[in-house]
Amino acid sequence: NAGVTQTPKFQVLKTGQSMTLQCAQDMNHNSMYWYRQDPGMGLRLIYYSASEGTTDKGEVPNGYNVSRLNKREFSLRLESAAPSQTSVYFCASRWDRNTEAFFGQGTRLTVV
Amino acid sequence: QQPVQSPQAVILREGEDAVINCSSSKALYSVHWYRQKHGEAPVFLMILLKGGEQKGHEKISASFNEKKQQSSLYLTASQLSYSGTYFCGTEIGGNQFYFGTGTSLTVIP
Numbered sequence: 001n002a003g004v005t006q007t008p009k010f011q012v013l014k015t016g017q018s019m020t021l022q023c024a025q026d027m028n029h030n031s032m033y034w035y036r037q038d039p040g041m042g043l044r045l046i047y048y049s050a051s052e053g054t055t056d057k058g059e060v061p062n063g064y065n066v067s068r069l070n071k072r073e074f075s076l077r078l079e080s081a082a083p084s085q086t087s088v089y090f091c092a093s094r095w096d097r098n099t100e101a102f103f104g105q106g107t108r109l110t111v112v
Numbered sequence: 113q114q115p116v117q118s119p120q121a122v123i124l125r126e127g128e129d130a131v132i133n134c135s136s137s138k139a140l141y142s143v144h145w146y147r148q149k150h151g152e153a154p155v156f157l158m159i160l161l162k163g164g165e166q167k168g169h170e171k172i173s174a175s176f177n178e179k180k181q182q183s184s185l186y187l188t189a190s191q192l193s194y195s196g197t198y199f200c201g202t203e204i205g206g207n208q209f210y211f212g213t214g215t216s217l218t219v220i221p
Contacts (some may be wrong), residue, residue, distance in 0.1 A: 040213070042114065097209075098142070
């Protein structure tokens with residue numbers, strides 16, 4: 001019973017490098033989300049996917065791209081990492097708007 | 113889009129009560145509440161839907177004022193295990209799901 005799985009758990013990047021954060025859920029949820037968490041700023045929505053085949057921007061999409069590969073997987077890509085993208089990233093999923101969201105364990109990303 | 117929470121931080125002694133508030137500038141379909149322990153993922157506490165339906169925690173209650181776009185979380189007879197950061201999550205439609213800035217709660221013996 002894995003729930004929401006994020007990989008990797010930790011990553012250090014140099015400025016300008018690219019990487020993809022992976023997220024997979026095994027609960028057959030329709031909606032998936034990517035958030036970043038910074039001290040004092042709470043959880044801010046980067047991108048979301050209301051259903052398979054759709055993606056939309058959240059509050060802070062600049063510098064990121066996403067892919068909803070299938071119903072299970074929703075990846076977040078940083079094309080050219082910047083120090084301002086140092087953060088903890090959480091993926092979440094839920095069945096629909098009337099149900100709770102489940103979170104992955106987070107990815108701690110440091111850009112130097 | 114991000115809802116505003118107050119207070120930012122609160123310290124309680126065991127057995128005391130606390131109220132955490134969440135306010136949005138947008139019309140809300142629902143409000144969720146989550147708790148996050150240090151270094152862990154947020155965990156669901158409860159959901160309040162438009163129309164009054166509530167789902168969730170047995171020992172924690174909340175209210176949702178749809179007209180004022182506000183919600184409050186009530187923690188009564190606090191226990192040490194209640195310590196953590198509390199987030200409200202607001203659904204404004206189209207599956208857009210935004211979280212607040214968080215309220216740090218510390219319960220001391």
